[in-house]
Amino acid sequence: MKKNLNTIAYCRIKNHTISVNGKLLYTKDSQLTFPEFAKQVYKEKNIAYPKFFKMDNLSKLGFLASEFIFEAAKLDSDIIKNTGIVLSNRASSLDTDRKHQETINDKNNYYPSPAVFVYTLANIMIGEISIRHQIKGENVFFVAEQFNEILLEQYASSLIQNKKSDLVLCGWVDIDKDKYDAFMYLVAEEGPQKYSKEIIKKIYTED
Amino acid sequence: MKDVFISSNTIVSPLGFNSETNVLEISKAHSGITLHKDISTMPCYAAIIDNKKLDKAFYTLGNPKAYTKLEKMMILSLQDTISQSSFTITDKTALIIATTKGNIDALNNNFKPERAYLPALSEKIKTFFNFKTEPIIISNACVSGILAIATAKRLIQNDYYDNAFVVGGDIVSEFTISGFQSFQAISETPCKPFSKHRTGISIGEAAASVAISNQNKAKEAIQIIGDGSCNDANHISGPSRTGEGLYLSMLSALKEAKIQPEEINYISAHGTATAFNDEMEAIAFNRAKLEHIPLNSLKGYYGHTLGASGLLETIIGMHSLKNNTLYESLGFDELGVSMPLNIIKNTTKKTINTFLKTASGFGGCNTAVIFKKVTH
Numbered sequence: 001m002k003k004n005l006n007t008i009a010y011c012r013i014k015n016h017t018i019s020v021n022g023k024l025l026y027t028k029d030s031q032l033t034f035p036e037f038a039k040q041v042y043k044e045k046n047i048a049y050p051k052f053f054k055m056d057n058l059s060k061l062g063f064l065a066s067e068f069i070f071e072a073a074k075l076d077s078d079i080i081k082n083t084g085i086v087l088s089n090r091a092s093s094l095d096t097d098r099k100h101q102e103t104i105n106d107k108n109n110y111y112p113s114p115a116v117f118v119y120t121l122a123n124i125m126i127g128e129i130s131i132r133h134q135i136k137g138e139n140v141f142f143v144a145e146q147f148n149e150i151l152l153e154q155y156a157s158s159l160i161q162n163k164k165s166d167l168v169l170c171g172w173v174d175i176d177k178d179k180y181d182a183f184m185y186l187v188a189e190e191g192p193q194k195y196s197k198e199i200i201k202k203i204y205t206e207d
Numbered sequence: 208m209k210d211v212f213i214s215s216n217t218i219v220s221p222l223g224f225n226s227e228t229n230v231l232e233i234s235k236a237h238s239g240i241t242l243h244k245d246i247s248t249m250p251c252y253a254a255i256i257d258n259k260k261l262d263k264a265f266y267t268l269g270n271p272k273a274y275t276k277l278e279k280m281m282i283l284s285l286q287d288t289i290s291q292s293s294f295t296i297t298d299k300t301a302l303i304i305a306t307t308k309g310n311i312d313a314l315n316n317n318f319k320p321e322r323a324y325l326p327a328l329s330e331k332i333k334t335f336f337n338f339k340t341e342p343i344i345i346s347n348a349c350v351s352g353i354l355a356i357a358t359a360k361r362l363i364q365n366d367y368y369d370n371a372f373v374v375g376g377d378i379v380s381e382f383t384i385s386g387f388q389s390f391q392a393i394s395e396t397p398c399k400p401f402s403k404h405r406t407g408i409s410i411g412e413a414a415a416s417v418a419i420s421n422q423n424k425a426k427e428a429i430q431i432i433g434d435g436s437c438n439d440a441n442h443i444s445g446p447s448r449t450g451e452g453l454y455l456s457m458l459s460a461l462k463e464a465k466i467q468p469e470e471i472n473y474i475s476a477h478g479t480a481t482a483f484n485d486e487m488e489a490i491a492f493n494r495a496k497l498e499h500i501p502l503n504s505l506k507g508y509y510g511h512t513l514g515a516s517g518l519l520e521t522i523i524g525m526h527s528l529k530n531n532t533l534y535e536s537l538g539f540d541e542l543g544v545s546m547p548l549n550i551i552k553n554t555t556k557k558t559i560n561t562f563l564k565t566a567s568g569f570g571g572c573n574t575a576v577i578f579k580k581v582t583h
Binding site: 085090091092094097098100101103104105107110112113114117118120121122123124125126127128130131133134135136137138139140141142143144145148151154155157158159161162163164 | 208248307308309311314315323324325326329330341343344345346347348354358361362364365367381382385386387388389390435436437438439440441442443444451452455459463568569570571572
């Protein structure tokens with residue numbers, strides 16, 4: 001018997017705006033680059049987590065979305081620690097890959113750096129979120145041409161059905177050149193809002 | 208929930224272009240790792256597939272110039288696995304692709320940079336074999352290959368698919384070599400997993416593929432009986448000092464499989480040969496009471512093949528079950544971790560019914576999967 005899922009909270013970050021559970025929380029100057037936008041939000045929200053400034057843009061984007069989700073979810077750390085994290089995007093870590101590539105293109109100016117190289121994997125973002133919230137649950141990072149709510153649902157349901165996770169943080173966190181788009185949602189067997197892949201797709205498309 | 212079986216398989220590596228050749232080379236203790244002078248600013252040991260041999264093998268399948276090296280490796284591997292398989296591609300067949308960096312060399316070679324997007328890679332493979340479903344790409348650092356097997360199992364168990372073809376691959380590129388060099392993680396000799404004299408990794412390239420199904424029609428099928436993939440929540444580039452995520456992953460897999468640690472007959476470990484990784488694994492295996500189980504790392508044969516490694520090493524494990532043989536952990540001499548481990552020093556015959564495959568990677572990720580011989 002398949003279990004029904006519910007949504008605990010969702011967050012969208014795009015076009016210099018942040019909304020949580022459909023409510024617009026931040027609108028920033030559209031001239032800001034993503035790192036400038038992220039820094040402003042970090043400061044206004046009083047997130048005291050200096051590691052944030054070491055992160056690459058992809059991790060910053062995913063980190064911020066997860067901050068809003070867990071704040072809205074209001075769950076005990078005991079419950080959170082077994083969260084499965086199932087994230088996805090299109091460009092993988094190419095935004096940082098290009099930066100690493102620049103450091104090795106010129107043999108006379110060769111300066112590869114571990115601080116950049118470590119972020120040439122998209123799942124590092126899952127690691128950053130896990131460290132922040134002390135989550136020791138299931139992890140997977142999928143890459144797809146576009147937001148694939150069906151795969152995310154199948155995998156999240158499998159984790160809950162197979163008793164691997166009690167709740168699952170799903171989402172799409174993509175950053176490529178100047179474009180960024182994050183949509184994250186936390187699902188569990190019990191939650192305030194009804195979940196279905198159709199509802200999620202509708203929110204993603206309209207929000 | 209449905210039982211899930213893993214059967215036909217193909218390894219494309221410097222040791223050969225099918226699984227049997229690879230196993231034969233391993234049984235002779237041959238390594239694919241050699242010294243290369245032209246891939247980075249300094250010479251380094253790596254396991255690299257000869258381009259001419261690859262193109263020759265690929266020629267009957269397509270124009271070698273139209274495909275990247277990784278695409279050729281993956282297609283060659285999948286072609287063989289699909290043709291051996293007891294099922295055909297339907298609209299309930301998943302294509303799962305595991306890779307860390309895909310065609311990353313397209314950022315700096317004759318192919319267009321757009322080729323570096325992973326969906327471009329999956330599209331090539333999907334089209335080549337005429338898969339009916341959207342490919343599932345897993346890019347989860349060095350656990351990608353083994354996590355792809357767990358993913359296939361989970362999606363088939365829950366009836367989203369009847370079966371799946373899983374392919375994993377990564378190439379040796381200046382991109383990854385320079386990055387690991389910046390971490391000072393590359394060994395100056397062929398890597399020596401779990402040894403007192405280990406000084407780091409050797410990088411390798413390979414593609415590997417398997418068929419996974421809810422039907423047990425193959426002659427020598429093996430069942431996937433448990434899995435787990437947990438995060439350390441500790442550090443993004445260093446393994447946990449307590450082996451936390453790996454320990455939790457193994458516990459999760461054992462619990463699902465409903466077996467005790469002593470029922471495992473063989474462990475195919477990750478064993479990258481960095482100081483911290485191998486130490487972390489030793490701690491995790493001891494915490495899980497698995498220190499007496501015969502164990503090897505296959506990195507001494509292949510180097511670290513990144514996103515392919517978990518799949519490739521699972522296939523060797525499957526042949527260990529089939530041949531009832533424990534293969535030597537190449538490069539090992541004296542134990543160089545703080546806790547006891549039962550490293551396989553010589554290739555020996557032994558009845559093996561159950562084995563555990565583990566992997567760990569950047570981002571604090573870990574995966575453990577347990578496989579069991581099906582007795583008719």
